[in-house]
Amino acid sequence: MSYDMCSACDKKAIDVRTEIIERSDSKITKWIVCRCEDHIDTNVEEMRRLLRLRQEEFKKRLAK
Ligand SMILES: [Zn+2]
Numbered sequence: 088m089s090y091d092m093c094s095a096c097d098k099k100a101i102d103v104r105t106e107i108i109e110r111s112d113s114k115i116t117k118w119i120v121c122r123c124e125d126h127i128d129t130n131v132e133e134m135r136r137l138l139r140l141r142q143e144e145f146k147k148r149l150a151k
Contacts, residue, residue, distance in 0.1 A: 093123035095137035
């Protein structure tokens with residue numbers, strides 16, 4: 088997935104990136120969240136949720 092794209096939709100991202108470090112039991116996951124103009128005010132939790140959905144979609148597409 089390109090970092091030039093918004094994490095939540097297919098629009099071009101503007102240059103605002105948020106790094107999220109997520110710790111679960113044994114592993115640390117780093118997320119880079121990019122936002123387009125529409126999602127500039129979207130909070131991190133919501134961005135992460137949308138990013139996850141997009142990644143699931145992406146995997147499904149690759150599997151076909
Ligand atoms: Zn967006």
